[in-house]
Amino acid sequence: MKRIRIAPTSPSVCTQTYMNGAEPRKLMFRILDHYTADVGVDIEADAPGGLFAEACRALAQITMDPDSVVPAQSRTLCIEKRPFDLLLFEFLEELIYLRDAEQFLSIDADCEVMQDPSDTTLWSLHAEVRGEPIDHKRHKLKVEIKAVTFHDFHAEPTRARVVFDI
Amino acid sequence: MTIPPMKEVAKNIWEIPASFKQGMLVPAHIVAGKDILDAMDDGVIDQVTNVACMPGILAPALCMPDGHWGYGFPVGGVAAFDLDTGVISPGGIGFDINCGVRLIRTDWTEADVRPKLRELIQTIAKYVPAGVGGEGSVSLTRGQFNDITTYGAQWCLDNGYASREDIERIEEHGRIRQADPSKVSTRAISRGIGQLGTLGSGNHYLEIQVVERILNPEQAQALGIQQGQVVIMVHCGSRGFGHQVATDYLKDFDLAMRKYRIHVKDRQLSCAPFQSDEGQHYYAAMACAANMAFANRQIITHFVRKAFADIMGTSKGMDLIYDVAHNIAKIEEHQVPSTDDSRPEERPQTRKVLVHRKGATRAFPPGHPELASMFKETGQPVLIGGSMETGSYLLTGTADAMRMSFGSTAHGAGRTMSRTRAKDEVRGQDVKARMEQRGIVIKAASMSGLAEEAGFAYKDIDMVIASLQDAGISTAVARMVPIGNLKG
Numbered sequence: 050m051k052r053i054r055i056a057p058t059s060p061s062v063c064t065q066t067y068m069n070g071a072e073p074r075k076l077m078f079r080i081l082d083h084y085t086a087d088v089g090v091d092i093e094a095d096a097p098g099g100l101f102a103e104a105c106r107a108l109a110q111i112t113m114d115p116d117s118v119v120p121a122q123s124r125t126l127c128i129e130k131r132p133f134d135l136l137l138f139e140f141l142e143e144l145i146y147l148r149d150a151e152q153f154l155s156i157d158a159d160c161e162v163m164q165d166p167s168d169t170t171l172w173s174l175h176a177e178v179r180g181e182p183i184d185h186k187r188h189k190l191k192v193e194i195k196a197v198t199f200h201d202f203h204a205e206p207t208r209a210r211v212v213f214d215i
Numbered sequence: 216m217t218i219p220p221m222k223e224v225a226k227n228i229w230e231i232p233a234s235f236k237q238g239m240l241v242p243a244h245i246v247a248g249k250d251i252l253d254a255m256d257d258g259v260i261d262q263v264t265n266v267a268c269m270p271g272i273l274a275p276a277l278c279m280p281d282g283h284w285g286y287g288f289p290v291g292g293v294a295a296f297d298l299d300t301g302v303i304s305p306g307g308i309g310f311d312i313n314c315g316v317r318l319i320r321t322d323w324t325e326a327d328v329r330p331k332l333r334e335l336i337q338t339i340a341k342y343v344p345a346g347v348g349g350e351g352s353v354s355l356t357r358g359q360f361n362d363i364t365t366y367g368a369q370w371c372l373d374n375g376y377a378s379r380e381d382i383e384r385i386e387e388h389g390r391i392r393q394a395d396p397s398k399v400s401t402r403a404i405s406r407g408i409g410q411l412g413t414l415g416s417g418n419h420y421l422e423i424q425v426v427e428r429i430l431n432p433e434q435a436q437a438l439g440i441q442q443g444q445v446v447i448m449v450h451c452g453s454r455g456f457g458h459q460v461a462t463d464y465l466k467d468f469d470l471a472m473r474k475y476r477i478h479v480k481d482r483q484l485s486c487a488p489f490q491s492d493e494g495q496h497y498y499a500a501m502a503c504a505a506n507m508a509f510a511n512r513q514i515i516t517h518f519v520r521k522a523f524a525d526i527m528g529t530s531k532g533m534d535l536i537y538d539v540a541h542n543i544a545k546i547e548e549h550q551v552p553s554t555d556d557s558r559p560e561e562r563p564q565t566r567k568v569l570v571h572r573k574g575a576t577r578a579f580p581p582g583h584p585e586l587a588s589m590f591k592e593t594g595q596p597v598l599i600g601g602s603m604e605t606g607s608y609l610l611t612g613t614a615d616a617m618r619m620s621f622g623s624t625a626h627g628a629g630r631t632m633s634r635t636r637a638k639d640e641v642r643g644q645d646v647k648a649r650m651e652q653r654g655i656v657i658k659a660a661s662m663s664g665l666a667e668e669a670g671f672a673y674k675d676i677d678m679v680i681a682s683l684q685d686a687g688i689s690t691a692v693a694r695m696v697p698i699g700n701l702k703g
Contacts, residue, residue, distance in 0.1 A: 082635035084419075085256060085284040088240040112347065135466070142462055149406040149455035152348055183348040190347035191663045192634075193416040193703075196310040199465065199482035200286035212286060214310045214458075215417045215634065 078107040088194075089201065089212040097133075097162035100138055104209065105158040108144055108179075111213065114189035115156045120179035124153060129204040130145065130171040134163070134204035138176055139213065141197045147178070149212075154188065155180040162206075219260060221245070221252075227686035228619060230275070231264060238480065239267040241274035246620065248682040251280045251674065254631070255325035258284030259291070264481035266294050270488075271301025273551050273568060277620055279575050281599075281629030281674060285309075290574035290630075293623040293661045295335045295549060296489060299569055301391035302477065303494045303500075304486035305468065307571035310461040312365055312501055313508030314419075314452030315386075316539055316576075316598040316626075318609060321523070322532035325425045326699060335423065335526050336699045342518035343421060344413045345703040346660025351412035353514055361396040361430050364456075367506030368538075371513040381513065383587040385538040386577060386595075389509040391411060391545070395499035400463050403500075406457020407507060412514040416664055416703040418627075419451040421515070423699035427606065430691040434611055435594045438536055440693050447533075448695070449515050450600050451703070452542065457504035464497040472573035489569055494592045498544070505543055512538055536609070537596035541626035544571045548584075549621050570621050578612030578624040578689055597689055599680065601628045603657075604650060604670030606696045608680050615687035623694060625682075628673040637672040638663055650700070660703040668702065 077099070081089035090107045094100040109115045124147060128139050142159075147153040158178045165171040183190070195214040203210045219235040231332040233239040243263045245252060259282045266288055267276040273295045282291030287306025321328075322407050325636055328335065344350060355363070357420060363370045368389025371377035382388050393445060426444045429435045440446070453460075463685045468485035471493045472478070477486060487493035520530035547570050550563040579586055586595055594611040605628070616622050632640075643662030646669045659665040682691040 079633055082639075083602070084631045085630045086290060086663070087286060088634060090493045091484075135469075138466075146406060147457075148243060148348065149410070150402070154348075185348070191661050192667070195417070195455075196462050198286040198310075199306075199469065199480055199485065202482060214286060 053095065053099045077103045080111065084212055087198070087212055089210065091198050092209045092211070094207055096107045097166065098160040100207060100209060101137065101160035101162055103175065104137060104141060104211065105144060105155055105178065108141060108194065109156040112191055112194055113154060114191070117189040118154050118156045119181055120157055121181045122179070124179055125175040129172065129173045130165060132170060133172045136172045136174055137204040137209055138197050138202065140176065143198065145194055152183045153180055154183055154199060161181065225619065225686070226583055227682050231260065233267065234644070236264045236268070238642065239264055241267050241272050241276060243267045244275040244277045244417055245282070246277065246686050246688065247280040248678060248685060251678055254503055256284050257283060259289045262287070262289040263292060264613065265484060266292060266307070268480055269294070269302055269484065269486065270477060271297040273297060277622070277623065278681045279576070279625040281481055281627050282626040283629050283631070285483055285520065285573065286572040288571070288642055289627060292573045293570065293575045293621055295317050295568040298489060298546070301489050302486035303498055303544055303569060304484055304571065305465045305497065306483040306485060308461070308501065308544050311452035311542055312461060312504035312544040313540045315508060316541065316600050317449045318517065318536040318598050319447040319519065320439050320532070320534050320536050321445045321447070324443045325445060328423065329698070331526050332423065332699050335522060336656050336658050336701055338522040339421060339519055340523055340658050340701050342522055343515050343701065345701055346416050349413040349628045350409045351514070352503045353411045355408055355411065356680065357404060357408065357609055360404060363411065363510045364396050364399065364503035364507050366390055366395050367509040368513045371510055371517070374401045377513050378515040381516070381535045383589065384535040385509055386540050387536070389513065391502035391505050393499055393504050394502035396503055398496045398500040399460060399503050403456050403459035405461060406459045407454055410454040410456065411511055412518060412702070413454060414451045414515070414703040416660060418668055419703040421519070422448045422603065422699050423702040424448055424607060424695035424696050425504060426693050427696045428694045430693060434593050434690065434692045438533065438596060438609070438692065440536070440609060446536070446695060447519055448598065448600060449512055451511060452590045453504040453508035453514070454511060456469050460500045460504045464500065467493055468497070482483045485634040501544065505540060506552045514608055531674035537598060539576050539598050540578045542573055544569055547622065549617065557570050570623070572623055572663050574626045575623045576626045577622055578616040579622050580612050580697040594690070597624055599625060599627060599675035599676070602670040602673040603668055603697060603700050603702065605673070605676050606694050608676065608691060609693045609695070610680070610683070610689040610691050613688060613690055616689065619686070620688050625679055628676040630672055631674050632672040637669055638666045639669070641666050641669050655697050656699040657702060
């Protein structure tokens with residue numbers, strides 16, 4: 050497998066980003082307001098790893114106040130040999146799964162996204178996702194995302210559009 | 216987008232001809248009064264005409280007056296497919312499989328309940344978790360969960376959570392028999408096993424309402440409803456279990472479409488031939504999720520009765536009026552035109568078809584063989600949940616619905632505004648204060664969620680109901696207004 054790029058976000062930067070009272074970082078995603086019942090998001094980054102990390106942050110921003118969650122634990126996610134768009138789709142789906150099946154809230158991630166040298170249409174992901182288990186007393190939760198949809202879905206290495214079902 | 220030519224082919228039934236878009240196999244019909252039609256978002260036109268292009272669709276593709284942009288199908292969408300040549304599509308059902316509504320009657324009036332309303336809402340909230348990450352109070356083994364997905368609300372009867380009469384008052388008697396848990400992934404079970412008896416979030420709610428107005432006294436009496444009576448409405452679905460079933464098969468169908476050389480106008484309309492292995496497996500898995508949702512609403516009913524018994528001293532008289540699914544696909548008998556092109560004059564035939572309803576409710580007429588005997592005279596009760604600030608309706612199905620909309624009607628008020636815009640317009644705290652001022656006690660899991668569900672983000676429910684009545688596809692029986700709301 051050929052390594053394309055490691056996500057530009059280091060753990061220390063991420064910690065600063067979401068600690069209460071810290072200087073907010075510039076968001077590389079934009080929540081779209083033209084989907085009547087659901088929520089769309091446009092995401093940009095300078096590389097595939099950053100795109101995936103930014104998608105994780107966008108999901109967190111929609112569903113909770115990320116400042117109320119401490120990146121105290123991590124989960125490792127590996128998804129292999131998928132078309133690029135399906136890799137992003139399954140990564141986001143996995144974050145939703147973690148919330149329901151393990152009660153784990155993901156707020157940030159370090160992501161390595163690699164292109165298969167023998168078949169360049171396929172990509173793989175190794176992600177360290179940070180967050181913590183749900184604590185209803187402390188966490189400010191907004192809304193539950195049910196699923197990632199294929200509607201208007203588009204993903205390429207530095208930009209993507211995703212619509213979530215609320 | 217281009218606004219299509221529309222012709223009113225019957226009162227409040229607007230036809231978009233099959234010539235409007237390349238690939239349309241049948242015309243599309245929008246059920247709406249003129250005001251509702253004029254205000255409908257463009258996405259509905261685009262999406263309902265996309266649905267009209269799907270293989271094996273039977274005329275017409277429909278959208279109800281509460282319709283709005285959805286993913287794949289519009290919300291409010293109804294489409295029937297030929298069992299042999301047609302497809303099944305998760306995008307025509309929604310991720311929240313068997314999201315639905317149930318209505319429970321009581322013997323109390325507002326005067327009886329008002330002094331204890333806050334306590335009631337708090338107690339219900341203690342028993343029925345709402346919001347993100349809520350875990351239910353029924354703990355289950357995987358074997359028990361499989362039984363729930365197989366037997367639905369009938370599992371609740373066998374395990375002390377339902378009465379025999381409850382089961383009679385649920386669509387499909389609370390169980391779709393084609394369910395096969397072997398067609399469900401372990402991931403889906405892991406997502407849903409801890410969520411039985413929970414509301415979820417988004418537009419899901421549990422509401423204590425008062426019957427404000429009786430619109431059809433004869434039917435109201437037959438259904439046990441009278442003016443001033445307190446009733447409880449529950450709106451939720453199959454939780455993470457159903458969401459994962461839909462997600463799993465959406466991805467499978469994305470690949471299957473290449474195998475079957477099916478092309479759709481929107482990737483979210485991914486589908487497979489109903490008779491293919493993929494189609495049959497999804498139908499069996501979807502039925503499992505539908506059964507879980509029937510059981511979920513029944514378990515919630517059990518705990519609502521318990522909460523009322525705690526606070527009001529009894530749960531006597533808290534009978535189920537009805538429970539409807541509004542995100543589902545079902546095999547039903549309908550009259551469809553002959554498939555023999557050489558004999559267009561031939562009378563319509565009654566045959567089995569696969570009806571998709573996404574944000575639409577079944578509305579079977581009086582005398583329909585699928586209905587329990589208690590509904591033979593009234594027709595099937597239909598429950599339309601409005602926004603939490605306005606009102607909701609009890610309707611019944613009609614023979615015209617069978618003739619014009621595959622036995623279907625609307626499911627709610629229908630959004631007019633995105634969640635993001637609603638939050639820009641109002642704060643959750645202000646919505647809460649406004650509702651409390653009007654005497655509506657509210658307990659919300661999330662203030663931003665409350666802002667998203669503000670009344671102004673929805674269509675006028677009275678206009679939606681008028682559209683249905685004038686089209687003849689439902690009969691309005693009673694209008695209810697909220698006095699207490701537990702919001703997910």
